[in-house]
Amino acid sequence: MNPGAELRNELGRAVNALRSRQVRTSDAKEKKALAGILQRLNKPPATLDEADRLTIANTLNDGMNALEEAVAAVKHGPFDGYLSALEGLLDNLSGLSGAVHRLDALPPAPAIDSIAPESATTESSSAAPEANRWSTDAPDMSSGTDSISIQPPSRATDFAALKDEYAAWYAACTLRPERKGELDYCLKRLNQGQPTYQQVGAELNIPWAFIGITHGMESGFNFKGHLHNGDPLTARTVQVPKGRPETGNPPFTWSQSARDALIYKGYHQVADWSVPHMLYLFECYNGMGYRRRGVPTPYLWSFSSLYEKGKFIADGHYDPQAVSQQCGAALMLKAVLG
Numbered sequence: 001m002n003p004g005a006e007l008r009n010e011l012g013r014a015v016n017a018l019r020s021r022q023v024r025t026s027d028a029k030e031k032k033a034l035a036g037i038l039q040r041l042n043k044p045p046a047t048l049d050e051a052d053r054l055t056i057a058n059t060l061n062d063g064m065n066a067l068e069e070a071v072a073a074v075k076h077g078p079f080d081g082y083l084s085a086l087e088g089l090l091d092n093l094s095g096l097s098g099a100v101h102r103l104d105a106l107p108p109a110p111a112i113d114s115i116a117p118e119s120a121t122t123e124s125s126s127a128a129p130e131a132n133r134w135s136t137d138a139p140d141m142s143s144g145t146d147s148i149s150i151q152p153p154s155r156a157t158d159f160a161a162l163k164d165e166y167a168a169w170y171a172a173c174t175l176r177p178e179r180k181g182e183l184d185y186c187l188k189r190l191n192q193g194q195p196t197y198q199q200v201g202a203e204l205n206i207p208w209a210f211i212g213i214t215h216g217m218e219s220g221f222n223f224k225g226h227l228h229n230g231d232p233l234t235a236r237t238v239q240v241p242k243g244r245p246e247t248g249n250p251p252f253t254w255s256q257s258a259r260d261a262l263i264y265k266g267y268h269q270v271a272d273w274s275v276p277h278m279l280y281l282f283e284c285y286n287g288m289g290y291r292r293r294g295v296p297t298p299y300l301w302s303f304s305s306l307y308e309k310g311k312f313i314a315d316g317h318y319d320p321q322a323v324s325q326q327c328g329a330a331l332m333l334k335a336v337l338g
Contacts, residue, residue, distance in 0.1 A: 003056050003100050004048040010096065011048075011063055014089050015041050018070060021082050033073040037066045053325065054181050056100060057220075061189065064093050094224035101220025101230070104325040106299050109287030109312050150306070152294040159280045166276035169296075169306060173330055179303035186327050187335055189221035196223070200258050204268040209336045210278055211258065213329050214285065217299065223254045227261040275333065282329040289318075298324035304331050 015038060022034040041063060048059065067090050074083060150172050156162055175183055190197075190212045197208035197215070215221055219230040226232075229239045234251045237244045245252065245260035262268060267281070279300060286299040289312060301307035302324035311322045 001099065001103075002049065003053075003096060003103070004051045006096055007056055007060060007063070007093075008048040010089060010092050011041055011059075014063065014067060014086075017082065017085050017089065021070075024078075024080070025076070027076050030073045030075065034070065037070050037073075040066050053100065053104065054185060057097075058185055060093060060097050060100065061185075061221075064090060064097070065192075067093070091224065094222055095232075097220055097222045098225055098230050101222065105217075105220070106286060106302075106324060106326055107312055107314055107316070109289035109297065109299070110316065111288060153291045153296055155291050155294075157288050157291070159277060162280060163276045166279040169301070170275055170279060170330060170334065173301060173304040173306045173334065175331055176303055176305060179327070182303060182327050183331055183335065186216055186221075186332050189216060190332065190336065193221060193223070196255060200255050200262070204259065204262055206262060206267055206270070207273050207278070209333060210267075210273070210281070211262065213282070213332045213336075215258075216332065217282070217286075217326070217329055225254075226252070227254070227258040228264070233257060275337070278333065279330060293318065298326070298328060300328050300330045302326055302328035302331075304328055 018034050018038055018041070022031055022038070025031060025034075048056065051059070067086055071083065071086050071090075150168060151165075154162060154165055190209070193212055193215065194208060197212040200206075201208040201211050211227075212221075215227055219225045219227060222230060224233060226237050226244065228237050228241055228244050231237045231239055233254060236242075236246075236250060241264065244264065245257060248256060265285075270277075270281070283297055283300055286297065288297075290297040290310075293310070295310045296307045298307055298311050307324070307328065309323045310318070310320045311324050313319050313322055
């Protein structure tokens with residue numbers, strides 16, 4: 001898959017549709033709006049073919065926003081299939097957005113007890129050396145009299161035992177400078193979706209930032225997919241959890257699906273929305289398998305000073321040299337909360 005080339009093709013189709021509409025419409029306001037939208041979309045076609053993932057993600061997001069503005073600009077007919085064409089283009093871009101996200105997304109980490117001996121041997125021969133290696137390579141987080149002692153991740157899985165660890169790691173983590181662009185992109189998408197996250201959060205007593213960050217981690221901020229797993233909202237979920245929502249008829253709105261996903265996970269019954277507990281819920285969502293190896297989970301700490309390498313890859317195999325390309329939840333949370 002070459003997402004840049006596919007995106008270039010889709011944007012080319014969008015430009016052609018908008019130019020045709022600009023010629024046909026008699027609405028002066030729509031003509032003016034389309035002129036601005038076309039200027040934004042009319043990028044040199046070849047630049048996307050070899051673009052990095054962040055450039056593709058930003059261009060995708062801008063393209064979807066532009067098409068939604070084009071839909072909003074239509075006030076008068078005749079439509080001649082124009083609106084349905086824009087909806088089709090939006091669906092294509094949404095599908096491409098999901099595909100791009102899946103290239104970087106972290107697969108579920110196995111539970112600690114489910115890691116087979118051949119993939120994670122005895123504690124003394126596998127987990128301990130990796131923990132020591134991480135501890136040696138990690139940056140020194142001590143400063144002055146208010147030093148913070150950062151130890152390798154605990155193998156515990158209950159919140160009471162991990163609360164202080166989460167607090168210390170959150171206080172110590174800083175953004176790797178070379179990842180600023182990726183974090184800025186995630187924050188832009190969070191801000192764009194904030195009104196929707198707030199609406200759902202107010203109904204279920206869940207902080208909007210927790211919902212938004214979960215949306216980013218699981219669906220790449222794609223509002224055309226289920227919060228459960230990113231499957232299209234045009235049908236019930238196919239991937240695990242399968243068949244959600246159980247009630248109602250597709251197509252579902254994103255808010256309908258999000259409410260179902262959050263209730264399905266029991267988050268509407270959570271009373272503790274402190275930072276350490278939110279970090280615990282994020283890690284539980286992806287799995288505790290990194291703790292078996294003494295490695296910081298990239299689901300939380302990727303792009304931060306506390307994570308260097310090591311992740312479970314698509315087939316469930318752990319690769320100690322693989323580096324996560326997805327921004328960790330902790331950095332987004334820290335940026336939102338300040």
